[in-house]
Amino acid sequence: MADLDYSNLHPDTLAVRAGTHRTEFGEHSDAMFLTSSFVVETAEEAQLKFTGQVPGFIYSRFTNPTVSAFEERLAAMEGAERAVATASGMSAILSLCMAHLKSGDHILASSVLFGSTMQLFNNYLAKFGVEVTYASPVDLAEWHAGVRPNTRMFFLETPSNPLIDVADIRAIADVAHANNALLVVDNCFCSPALQQPLKLGADIVVHSATKYIDGQGRVLGGAVVGSSALIEPVYLFLRTAGPTLSPFNAWVLLKGLETLSLRMKAHSENAIKLARWLETHPEVEHVYYSGLKSHPQHELANRQQSGHGGVVSFDVKGGKDAAWRIIDRVQLMSRTANLGDVRTTISHPATTSHGRLTQEARNRAGIGDGLIRISVGLEHIGDLIADLERGFSA
Ligand SMILES: Cc1ncc(COP(=O)(O)O)c(C=O)c1O
Known part of the structure; x- marks a missing residue:
């Protein structure tokens, strides 16, 4: 198949076409190459x-043909020269830092x-003499x-997990570049279907695929994901x-x-x-979702994202006990810490995904004991609301 010129194609087209290199058999869907090594003639x-x-x-x-097909497709969707795929989101962040x-x-x-990103920075990189300090994602000063x-690297998530803070990528990129630092954006919550940080001035994007x-x-x-020059050292570390x-996971991804854009x-x-x-x-104190007009960065999110994504967090009255009661009573939503699934998931960040942070770090991040995070799936909205109503009814 002739190579496509990706530069003129819409990301929706790239999502189904980029990275396709047919073998001699002419398979229409991507082949999966489950092989650990490749044979040479001489x-x-x-x-x-x-x-x-x-x-x-x-x-x-x-690398492997299925893995490189995934890398090529994702790079095209992010508007990047190159991507390297990793075993998990955390290994992407580790490899980038190494x-x-x-x-x-x-x-x-x-x-x-x-x-886990904070754990990696605080407990592991610190052992090797890399310092980390923190800045509010919403306070440029x-x-x-x-x-x-x-300072060599700025690192941020936007929107953030679990509070959906939206950072101004272009403004923070300008500060990083004025100080010869790289800006890395974890684009997990929006995915390239809703946000392309490299086009807003970021140097590198990381993903938990x-x-x-x-x-x-x-x-x-x-x-x-990023320029060839910045990705080559990451590839050399990975290799x-x-x-x-x-290759199996690459094929699934x-x-x-x-279907990413539709989902x-x-x-x-x-x-x-x-x-x-x-x-x-009445039992909810605060809702965190950038699609709401009440969200402090609603306008910014409208400018730099083409949608607000599926994660909604909220504080309930009554702290941890009330939050746990709701989580225990829902029947449809899955009690699991994963997110981004077609099935709605519900979790209590303070005792799961953010449970290893110190109380002080959680307070600084605004992650209270009454906070519940929902990754809204593709079930019918009426059923999801009915499920939460069951959760609230004590
Ligand atoms: C924003 C964000 N980045 C990175 C990760 C780590 O990804 P993985 O679990 O694939 O290692 C997660 C996992 O939940 C995440 O939410």
């Missing part, structure tokens, strides 16, 4: 491939991040003030250290990308209905 060919003098597949820790940071460097990170002479990219709660995966994506629209439509209903509920 010893010389092996040497040329190993030294990178000729392209080609060698060993699936390095490739681009060294002892003595400093990360300036958003104070509202996925719990803190990013200006937080820069140090050794486990979430919306798979979209059906089947496999783990991740990716690091050496090995937290690479399996390729299929996930094909994100449907998730967003259900989520805004649920958020509006929650806003009127």
